[in-house]
Structures are given as C-alpha cells and as structure tokens.
Amino acid sequence: MRHEDLIPHMCARPLLEVRHLSLDFGSPRGRVHALRNVSLDVPAGQVVGIIGESGSGKSTLGYTVMGLLPEYAQITAGSIVFEGRDQITLTAQARRSLMGDRLSMIFQDPTNALNPVRTIESQMIDIQHHEQGNRSAKRSHALDMLKRVGIPDPLSRVGNYPHQFSVGMRQRICIAMALLVKPALLIADEPTTALDATLEVQIIHLLKDLQREIGCAILFVSHHLGVVAELCDHVAVMYAGEIVEHGPVRDIFHSPGHPYTRALLECDPGRIKQRTRNLPTIPGEVPSPLGTKTGCIFRPRCTHAFDRCVHETPGEYRVAADQVARCHLLGGAEIVTV
Numbered sequence: 640m641r642h643e644d645l646i647p648h649m650c651a652r653p654l655l656e657v658r659h660l661s662l663d664f665g666s667p668r669g670r671v672h673a674l675r676n677v678s679l680d681v682p683a684g685q686v687v688g689i690i691g692e693s694g695s696g697k698s699t700l701g702y703t704v705m706g707l708l709p710e711y712a713q714i715t716a717g718s719i720v721f722e723g724r725d726q727i728t729l730t731a732q733a734r735r736s737l738m739g740d741r742l743s744m745i746f747q748d749p750t751n752a753l754n755p756v757r758t759i760e761s762q763m764i765d766i767q768h769h770e771q772g773n774r775s776a777k778r779s780h781a782l783d784m785l786k787r788v789g790i791p792d793p794l795s796r797v798g799n800y801p802h803q804f805s806v807g808m809r810q811r812i813c814i815a816m817a818l819l820v821k822p823a824l825l826i827a828d829e830p831t832t833a834l835d836a837t838l839e840v841q842i843i844h845l846l847k848d849l850q851r852e853i854g855c856a857i858l859f860v861s862h863h864l865g866v867v868a869e870l871c872d873h874v875a876v877m878y879a880g881e882i883v884e885h886g887p888v889r890d891i892f893h894s895p896g897h898p899y900t901r902a903l904l905e906c907d908p909g910r911i912k913q914r915t916r917n918l919p920t921i922p923g924e925v926p927s928p929l930g931t932k933t934g935c936i937f938r939p940r941c942t943h944a945f946d947r948c949v950h951e952t953p954g955e956y957r958v959a960a961d962q963v964a965r966c967h968l969l970g971g972a973e974i975v976t977v
C-alpha cells in the first residue's frame with residue numbers, strides 16, 4: 640500500500656487550489672478591488688461552501704475560477720491551480736476545453752441560463768460535445784439525466800423549449816446539464832435563490848444525491864447558511880473580497896473564530912429562537928472596494944477592534960485543527976500560506 644493511500648487527506652493535492660488571488664475591476668471611479676489575497680482549497684469529491692453578505696465577492700470568486708470574467712476584469716496576483724494546471728496561464732482555447740467537461744457551472748437564475756430558442760434536447764446533446772457516441776446515445780443519456788433530476792415524462796418533454804417549464808423545472812434541467820458531463824468540479828452560484836423554500840429543499844437534496852453518485856467536488860456559493868450547513872463539508876467566509884475564516888462546516892457553525900463569522904451566524908433567521916419583529920443585522924456597511932486598505936478590513940464594524948487592528952492586516956491564525964481565521968484576537972503563531 641502506498642503512503643498516500645494510508646493518509647490521503649495529507650498527501651493528495653486538492654483538486655482546486657486558489658492561492659493569493661487578487662482581482663480588480665476597472666471602473667470610471669478607479670480600480671475596484673473585488674478579490675484580495677484569496678486562498679482556498681477544494682479537495683476532490685468534497686463540497687466547499689462560500690458564505691458572506693451581498694457584495695463580499697462570493698460569486699466573483701466562482702466566476703473567476705470558471706474563467707467567466709468581463710474584459711474590464713484583471714487578475715493582479717495569485718494562481719488558480721485546477722488538476723495541477725494554473726488556469727491563469729492557460730490559453731483561452733485550453734480553458735474553453737475544460738469548461739463543460741472537467742469544470743461545470745449552475746447559475747443563479749435558471750430563467751436566463753438556457754437558450755430560449757432551442758429545445759432542451761438540442762441543448763443537452765450539444766453540451767456532450769466532449770463525449771464519444773452518436774446523437775442517439777447522447778439523447779438517451781440526456782433522457783436518463785432528466786429522469787434523475789425529477790422531470791416527469793422526459794420522453795415527451797425533451798423536445799420542449801425552456802419557457803414551457805416552470806422556474807423550478809428549469810433549475811433541475813440546468814443541474815442535469817451541468818452534471819451530464821460528469822465534471823470533476825461543479826461551481827454552483829446561489830442555485831436556489833430564485834426558488835421557493837420547498838423547491839430549495841428538493842434541489843439541495845437532489846444536488847447532494849447526484850454529487851455522491853458522480854463523485855464530483857462542488858464549490859457552492861450561497862448566502863443561505865442553513866443550506867450550506869446541510870450540503871457542505873467545508874466552508875469559507877468572505878468579507879469585502881477577502882476570506883476571513885475557513886474550516887470544516889461543523890467547526891465554523893459551532894465555534895466560529897472570527898467576529899464577522901459570529902455576527903453573520905447571529906443574524907441568520909434560521910438560528911433565532913425567539914419571536915421578533917426585527918431581524919438582527921450587522922451594524923455598518925461593507926466598505927467600498929475602491930482604494931487601498933490598511934489594517935483589518937472588518938475593523939469599522941467590529942465591536943472588538945483595538946489599536947493593532949487599525950495599522951496591521953491580520954494574518955491567518957489557527958482556531959482548531961483545520962479551522963483558521965484572520966483576526967488579531969486569536970494570537971498564537973501566524974500560518975504562512977505558500
């Protein structure tokens with residue numbers, strides 16, 4: 640038996656390694672620093688959630704990994720290593736060949752994700768362009784996947800256009816298309832936001848079942864903490880373009896180390912035990928992404944801030960075995976990420 644078979648979690652390289660990634664958007668008012676020094680691992684076959692308030696950079700990180708950035712975006716530092724290759728240094732053609740094959744994405748709004756003038760059948764056959772087999776085999780594969788995601792009577796529905804399905808059904812079709820190619824990594828950008836609560840639960844269970852069956856990893860972007868707690872193995876907490884804490888989902892939800900994570904959890908409606916008319920919020924606002932920042936990015940809203948937080952950007956400190964957070968209060972030895 641090889642050494643890595645004995646302790647695979649210590650030896651196996653993560654499927655996705657994001658290291659010190661910084662991304663700017665050009666704007667008439669100056670450079671918008673959308674991601675700052677972001678480092679994140681997604682191990683093969685695991686589900687990693689990204690949580691944070693609106694504007695924290697969660698979706699931007701997902702789109703950056705996927706390589707779906709507008710022309711005015713610029714990666715200013717760092718690397719995105721997927722299956723051992725830095726995506727930033729690949730040619731556009733090499734990146735395109737990974738999409739819809741090794742990398743796949745479910746978008747937030749299923750009403751815009753499908754081509755409105757083409758049938759579901761033609762779109763599901765086209766997405767299998769990397770696969771061997773004739774059109775008939777690909778059609779049969781598409782029908783099978785539609786059945787697995789719960790589309791009733793797929794044989795009679797596969798020739799329909801997207802507008803002939805409800806929003807929930809369209810999201811199921813998007814999930815079917817994203818998983819049809821058996822990707823190594825699926826990026827799911829708030830895939831349940833457009834759905835009601837009942838459908839959300841169904842879609843999450845469906846994603847969990849299919850993820851186990853296919854064995855893919857998922858980078859799951861969401862502001863819904865209950866969904867992340869149910870679906871994910873690990874979670875990263877983003878604030879103003881930075882990851883301020885990450886670790887196993889149980890550790891983060893039961894013993895958060897960063898004041899922002901604690902505040903975020905305290906504002907989760909699903910955790911509020913008493914009846915109230917006013918839901919709690921985190922006082923203050925997410926800082927402007929324009930200009931350079933010194934000190935802790937969360938300082939203007941942090942009730943624990945002290946002098947050091949003004950001048951010194953916190954590094955990563957260990958909270959538990961696999962849990963780290965960026966806060967001076969945690970003290971101890973700083974972790975240096977390479």
Ligand code: SF4
Nearest residue numbers: 935938941948966967
């Ligand atoms: Fe608050 Fe300071 Fe910790 Fe930042 S470093 S979260 S300001 S205590």
